Amino acid sequence: MLRFILSRLASTVPVLLVVSITVFLVLRLAPGDPAAVIGGSNATTEDIAAIRQSLGLDKSLLQQFLIFIGNLLHGDLGRSYYFNKPVATLIAERVGPTLSIASGTMLFAVAVAVPMGTLAAWRMGGWVDRLVMGFSVLGFSVPVFVVAYLLIMPLSLKLGWLPVQGYVPTSDGLQAWASHLVLPWIALGTVYVALLARVTRASVSEALTEDYIRTARAKGVSQTAVLFRHALVNAAVPIVTVVGIGVSLLIGGVVVTETVFAIPGLGSMTVEAVLNRDFPVIQGVVLFFAFANVAINLLVDLCYLALDPRIRY
C-alpha cells in the first residue's frame, strides 16, 4: 500500500519535469526582449543591460533553467512584469474563485451525470437512454460560453433571478456567493455531465450483464438496490477515472467561464496576462494548473484503493 503510494508519487516526477521544461522553453521562444519590455521606451542600453542582469537573462539557457527549477522548488514563480508582484502572491489572491467554480462544477456534474447515466443503462435503448445519449453528444458540441449566454439571457436578463456577472467571496454570505456561481456551475458543468453520463452508462450497462446482478435479482433484491448498490458500485472505477481525465477539460473551461462571468479567478488572470504579454504570470498559471491536474489524477488513482477492495498493491 505504502509502496504503491510512493511509487505512484515518484511517477509524477518525470511528468512534472517535462511540464516545467516545456513551459520554460516555450516562453523563452517569445520574440522580443523581456528586459526591453520592463524597461519601457525611455530605457537606455545600460538600463536594459542592468535589467537583463537582474533577471538573469545574461546567463546561458541551462543556467537559467537550473535557477528556474531551483526557484520553483522554493515556491518562487517569478515576478509579474505588469503588477510588479510575485506571481505566487497573485495566484494565491485569485485561486479562491477558481476553486469555488471548479469544485462546484464537479459536484454538480457528478450529482447529475451519475444518476442520468445509470438510468440510461438501466433502460438501454429506451427514450431515457436516447435522451441522455443525445444530450451527451450535444454537450460536446456546444462551447461553454454559448451555454453560459443561453442561461444568462432568460435567467439573469429577462427574469432577473440571478446576477449576470461578478463574484463575491464566501465571507459576504454563502447565499450571495452561491447565487453568483450557480450559472457558472451549470454552464461549465454541461460538457462535464456529457462526458460523465456517457461513461457511467457504458460502465453500468457492462456491470449489469454480470452474474452477481442476476443472482441479486433472483434473490429478490429491489430494482433500485440492484442498480445503485450492486451495479453502480462495481462501475465506479471507470467513472472516477473519467472524473480525473476530465479535470484538464474543466481547467480549460474555467478560463472561458471566468471571462464570460467576469469572475476574478486564475482563468481570467491568464487571459489578462496574455493580453498584457506578462510572461511570468502565464508561466506561473500554466505550471499551477498542470501541477493541479497531476495532483488530482494522483488522488484519483488512490481512490481506486477505497473503491475496489480487490485492488491491492
Add this chain to the structure above:
Amino acid sequence: MSPVLRKLLRHPSVSLSCAVLMVLLVIALGAPWLHTIDPAAMDYMNVNQPPGTHAVVTLADGRDQARTYLLGTDTYGRDIYSRIVFGTRVSLMVGMVCAVMSLCLGSLLGMLAGYFRIADALLMRIMDGLMAIPAILLAITLVAVLGASLPTVIVAIAIPEVPRVTRLVRSLVLTLRDEPFVEAARSLATPTPVILLRHILPNAIAPLIVQGTFIAASAVLTEAVLSFLGLGLPPEVATWGNVMADGRVNFSEQPGHVLYPVLLLVPAVLAINLLGDGLRDVLDPKFNRRKG
C-alpha cells in the same frame, strides 16, 4: 461500390452528418456569391444595428449602394451575416488542417515510440508531460508566444492533440509489430521505414480516421473559444469566434450577435462528432467495444 462504403452511407448518423458538412462546404466555397458583402467593410453610420436593417452606403468610388444587413451589424458596422458566412471558411480550414497536422505528427512519433524501444521511454514521458498541461492553456500559451495569425493558431491548436494520437498509434504499432506479416517483411530484409509505412500504417488507418474527426471537431470549438477570448485570430478576421467576441460588448441589447454564429458552429461540430461516432461503428468495431 465497396461494402465498407455502402455500410457507411447506410449508417444514419454518417449520412446525416455528411449532408450537413456538404452544406457547410458549399457555404464556405460559395461565400462571395451568397448575398454577402466584404466581411471587413465598416459602416460607421450603422453600428450595432438589429437584423434586417436597411442602409444606403456611399462606397469609396462615390457610388451609393443599398444594403440590407440580414443579421444586423457589429460594433464597427460590419455585416454580421457576411462575417458568419465567410467565417465558415476559417472554421472548416482550422478543423481539417489541425486534424491532418496532429495525425501526421502523432503518427510519426507513435511509430517511432512503438517500433524503437530506445525512443519509446523518452518520447512517452514527453507526451505524458504535454498531456498534463490542459489543451486550451497550452494553445493560449503558444498563441501568446508565437503571435496570432492563421498558421500559428492552427499550430497552437494542433500541438496539444499530438500526444493522444501518439499514444494511439504507439499502442497500434505495439500490437501490429509482432503480426506474422510484419515478421515476414522483416525476414525479407525490408527496410524499417518501408515496414512502418507500407505494412503497419495502413493497418492503423481506420482508428486514425476516427481520431481525426474528433480532433477536427475539438479544433473548430477551440478556435472559436480562442477568438472569443480575444486570444485567437486578429479581431478583423471574419471568424465565428470573433463575431461572438464582438457581440459580448452589446449582449444585453443585441443577444443575437453572440448567438447567430452558433447556428452554424453547433451543427458543424455536431456533424463532425456524429461522423466520428458513425465511422467508429463501421470502421473500427474493436475500438468501439473497448470504449463501450
